[in-house]
Amino acid sequence: MSLRKNSALSSAFSKKFLRSDIIMSVIFFGVLLAAFLALLNFNTLSPGQQEAVLMFISEKGERRMFQGEVIKDMTVLQALVASSRAGQIKLEYSIDSENHVVIDSLNGYARARDERLTFYLNGLQVSMSDISSTFIMAGDKIEVRLE
Numbered sequence: 001m002s003l004r005k006n007s008a009l010s011s012a013f014s015k016k017f018l019r020s021d022i023i024m025s026v027i028f029f030g031v032l033l034a035a036f037l038a039l040l041n042f043n044t045l046s047p048g049q050q051e052a053v054l055m056f057i058s059e060k061g062e063r064r065m066f067q068g069e070v071i072k073d074m075t076v077l078q079a080l081v082a083s084s085r086a087g088q089i090k091l092e093y094s095i096d097s098e099n100h101v102v103i104d105s106l107n108g109y110a111r112a113r114d115e116r117l118t119f120y121l122n123g124l125q126v127s128m129s130d131i132s133s134t135f136i137m138a139g140d141k142i143e144v145r146l147e
Contacts, residue, residue, distance in 0.1 A: 052140040054083045076131040100129030118145045
């Protein structure tokens, strides 16, 4: 009989040990998963990856570059406004009845003169009238050229 009691005791001890082993494994993998997600989130939110570059290029090839954070649903126009404020650049624009942007003056450009202001997003031309509806993402390069 005493042998049986020992078996039952050993079986109960083994079940408790197995439960604690499972609990420790779950905790370990939970901590490991949390660390992985934190590292992934940290890399995603690093400032260098959440920025775009806006560059003004004059007819003479002179360049002024601005780099700044991109927010969700940011447009080329919003990036232009933010850059002009940061760089103390005069920007005057209006939006016509069809929601198209008309830039009157920007960094030496004046619509009244015979000059052309051209926008590029990652090397592809964007119509001035569409800069308020063209969205940008982190890592984008916007060029504003006076041609």
